[in-house]
Amino acid sequence: MITKSASDVSNCKYSYLFTKNARTSWFKTLDALSVYKNKKLTLLLPAYIGINEKEGSGVFDAVIKNGADVVFYRVTDNLQVDISDFNNKLKSNDIDVVLVIHYFGFSRVDMDSIRTICEKLNAILVEDCAHAFYINADNSKIGNYGDYSFYSLHKYLATSTGGMLKINNTSLPNPVLDINDKIDFDALEKFASSDFKKIATIRHRNYLAYEEHLATDKNIDVLFKLESTDIPQTFAIRVKNGLREKLYFYLLEKDVPTVALYYRLIPQITENEFPNSLLISNEILNLPVHQDTKISEVVYICEKIKEFFSNEQNRN
Known part of the structure; x- marks a missing residue:
C-alpha cells in the first residue's frame, strides 16, 4: 500500500542503542547473550583491565554482575592482542564471547584474522570502542568487525555521561533497555550536534x-x-x-x-x-x-x- 509519509521506524536506520554509559552497553549485551544461548557464558578477555576506588571497573563489573566465567589472553607491549596466546586460549576453551579492547583509540592488530577465527569457533566477537570514535567510518579498523561494538560518548564529547551500542550482526539479539539504561537527553543532543x-x-x-x-x-x-x-x-x-x-x-x-x-x-x-x-x-x-x-x-x-x-x- 502506498503511504502518504514514511511510517516504518526500522527503515533506513542504523542499528544503534544509546545507553547511559559504555558499561551499560557491555552488561546489557552480556545479559542478552546469556538468554540467547540459555547458559552461563564463558568470556575471553584481554589481560589488561583496570579498576579504581571511585568508578570500579567498567569492563569487569559487568562481567561479575552477569556471573560469566572468564579466560584471559595476553597483550603485547603496546596493548594489542597477542595473537598466538589469543588463538591458543580460544581453541582450548569453550568460549562464548570474545572481547577486544581498542586501548586509547588504536588498533594495530589484524582484526580480519580475529573475526575469522571467532566465526570458525562460533564465538561472538565484541569490540570495546570506549576509547575510539569511528562510528560511521566504513573503512575503519575499529568497530566494524565485532558482532557488537560499544562506545563511550563522554570520552570524546563535552558530556559526563552517555554510551552507545552498535549491533553489526543483526541475526543476534538486540539488548532490551530499561528506562534507567538509556542515555539522557543532554548527552544525546551533544552527540547529535557534534562535528x-x-x-x-x-x-x-x-x-x-x-x-x-x-x-x-x-x-x-x-x-x-x-x-x-x-x-x-x-x-x-x-x-x-x-x-x-x-x-x-x-x-x-x-x-x-x-x-x-x-x-x-x-x-x-x-x-x-x-x-x-x-x-x-x-x-x-x-x-x-x-x-x-x-x-x-x-x-x-x-x-x-x-x-x-x-x-x-x-x-x-
Whole structure:
C-alpha cells in the first residue's frame, strides 16, 4: 500500500542503542547473550583491565554482575592482542564471547584474522570502542568487525555521561533497555550536534605535536605512531625507570592534568601469569589531546616533561 509519509521506524536506520554509559552497553549485551544461548557464558578477555576506588571497573563489573566465567589472553607491549596466546586460549576453551579492547583509540592488530577465527569457533566477537570514535567510518579498523561494538560518548564529547551500542550482526539479539539504561537527553543532543570530523582533526593535530616534541625522548616509549585514519583518545606513553608516579605529580604541580589509565589492574590479572600487563600498568601515562587542547598547551606539557627528566638527570 502506498503511504502518504514514511511510517516504518526500522527503515533506513542504523542499528544503534544509546545507553547511559559504555558499561551499560557491555552488561546489557552480556545479559542478552546469556538468554540467547540459555547458559552461563564463558568470556575471553584481554589481560589488561583496570579498576579504581571511585568508578570500579567498567569492563569487569559487568562481567561479575552477569556471573560469566572468564579466560584471559595476553597483550603485547603496546596493548594489542597477542595473537598466538589469543588463538591458543580460544581453541582450548569453550568460549562464548570474545572481547577486544581498542586501548586509547588504536588498533594495530589484524582484526580480519580475529573475526575469522571467532566465526570458525562460533564465538561472538565484541569490540570495546570506549576509547575510539569511528562510528560511521566504513573503512575503519575499529568497530566494524565485532558482532557488537560499544562506545563511550563522554570520552570524546563535552558530556559526563552517555554510551552507545552498535549491533553489526543483526541475526543476534538486540539488548532490551530499561528506562534507567538509556542515555539522557543532554548527552544525546551533544552527540547529535557534534562535528566529529573537526574533533578528529584537532585530536590528530595535537597528537602529531606530541610526536614532534617527545618521540625521540629516551626516557619514554610512545605506544603508537599516528596513522592517517587514527583518532586518538589520549597520547599514551610508558615512562621508564620507575618514574611514572613522580612525573605524574610533577606535572600536576605545574597545572598539567594527566591520567594513568589502567594504573591498577583487577586482582584476577596476576603478575605471576601476566607480568607484562603489570609492567605496563606501572609505566602508563596519558597526555591530553582532546579538542579543547591548544597547540601551545601541548608544547608547554612537553617542555615540563623534558624539564622533569633534566632535573632527575642532574640529581643523579
